[in-house]
Amino acid sequence: MVDVDTLQSMVDQTRRFVRDDLIPSEEWVEEHDEIPDHIVSKLKEFGYFGMTIPEQYGGLGLSMLEEVSVVCEIGYASPVFRSYFGTSNGVGTLGIIIDGTEEQRQKYLPRIATGDCIASFCLTEPGAGSDAGALTTKATRDGDHYVINGTKRFTTNSPHANIFTVFARTDSKQQKTSGISAFLVERETPGITIGPRNKKMGFRGSHTADVIFENCRVPAHALLGGQEGVGFKTAMRSLDHARLHMSAVATGLSERLIDEGLRYASDRVQFGKPISQFQLIQGMLADCAAEALASRAMVERVARMRDDGRPVTKETACCKYFTTEALGRIADRVLQIHGGYGYIKEYPIERLFRDARLLRIYEGTSQIQQLVIAREMLKQHAA
Ligand code: COS
Secondary structure (H helix, E strand, C coil), rough: CHHHHHHHHEEEEHHHHHHHHHHHHHHHHHHHHCCCHHHHHHHHCHHHHHHHHHHHHHCCCCHHHHHHHHHHCCCCCHHHHHHHHHHHHHHHHHHHHHCCCCHHHHHHHHHHCCCCCEEEEEECCEEEEECCHHCCCCCEEEEECCCCCCEEEEEEECCCCCCCEEEEEECCCCCCHEEEEEEEECCCCCCCCCECCCCCCCCCCCCCEEEEEEEEEEEHHHHHHHCCHHHHHHHHHHHHHHHHHHHHHHHHHHHHHHHHHHHHHCCCCCEEHHHHHHHHHHHHHHCCCCCCHHHHHHHHHHHHHHHHHCCHHHHHHHHHHHHHHHHHHHHHHHHHHHHHHHCCCCCCHHHHHHHHHCCCCCCCHHHHHHHHHHHHHHHHHHH
16 A cells, blocks of 8 residues: 555646646557557556556555556546556456466566566467356476467457466366466467457557467476466456456546547537537436446445455456446447537547447456356355
């Protein structure tokens, strides 16, 4: 935990950075499909790559409440900027923090915290998306090494990554999740190919691609935590954290979209007055405000619960489900407020609408969140 004043100054600094640097760069990023170097330098300088990394390994060591407070601010800009440090701050690194050996933590975390080493998370495969436990990538023990074979799909930041957390089956007899282990695989290891970048609906500037492992030999000490068979749980625990972080992104983006809607509705004159004066427009704005407030309240409450050490798998899934679905409804209403101008590229809403769509899919679809929520409810009811 940092103190209240330090947190407030981080939030204020992030708010200024978003308005002075990130928002003015959004169109450039959209056009060039990359994040300019001066922005990457500032992301590093402000420590965003190491928000979750404990201070003893060079990170900021933020609590969950502190993290979501900063991320709600960052989420106000295009989510593409956050995506660049998102895997290093999230799923690509959390496994090392949660289950890594001391040696693994010391080796990787300080470099990840500075942004000099980009971390990426290789769970999804062509045949294993929502059913992550069905993955077929294999890691076969061979003396002091493991040999990894398989293809990972939609791997965010893989074209830039230096270290991959790779989930692979070490026990071929065990078809269930207990046969899965996690490995820390360095980009330079022979046998890794990064596929072409996926052409996506939105999120230009954030890059995903296949990562293909062909007889990729890693030393036995690359096994995360030095223990086979616990990789699936590492992945799920990492996702529990990352989904709450994602809920904060959805909240920040909802707040941005509302401001875009308010601005347009106040400027646009029809029937002799700004359209903001019409009650049907006001109804849409009010629905957006109520949902965004609910999102922020949920995120902060669950972050506090997590900081108190309470189990929050169900609550985190509730947050991811509600905040990203609310974001979808808000984006749709704000586009509707823009009318025809919402469908052309003159205003940010056209781009942000496409970006927002991804949040209901990645890091677990809304339907997977529903499933997690209901399973946890039934488990608690039966206990
Ligand atoms: N924390 C710790 N352990 C967890 C966990 C969590 N949040 N969720 C599940 N586990 C454990 C279970 O307790 C179980 O352990 P035991 O075998 O000791 O009982 C094990 O992991 C398997 O869990 P489960 O039986 O629930 O696995 P399923 O195959 O049914 O899958 C879902 C569970 C569907 C929730 C999981 O596959 C999932 O989250 N899918 C979506 C993946 C995703 O989000 N992908 C996005 C891309 S990655 S950025």
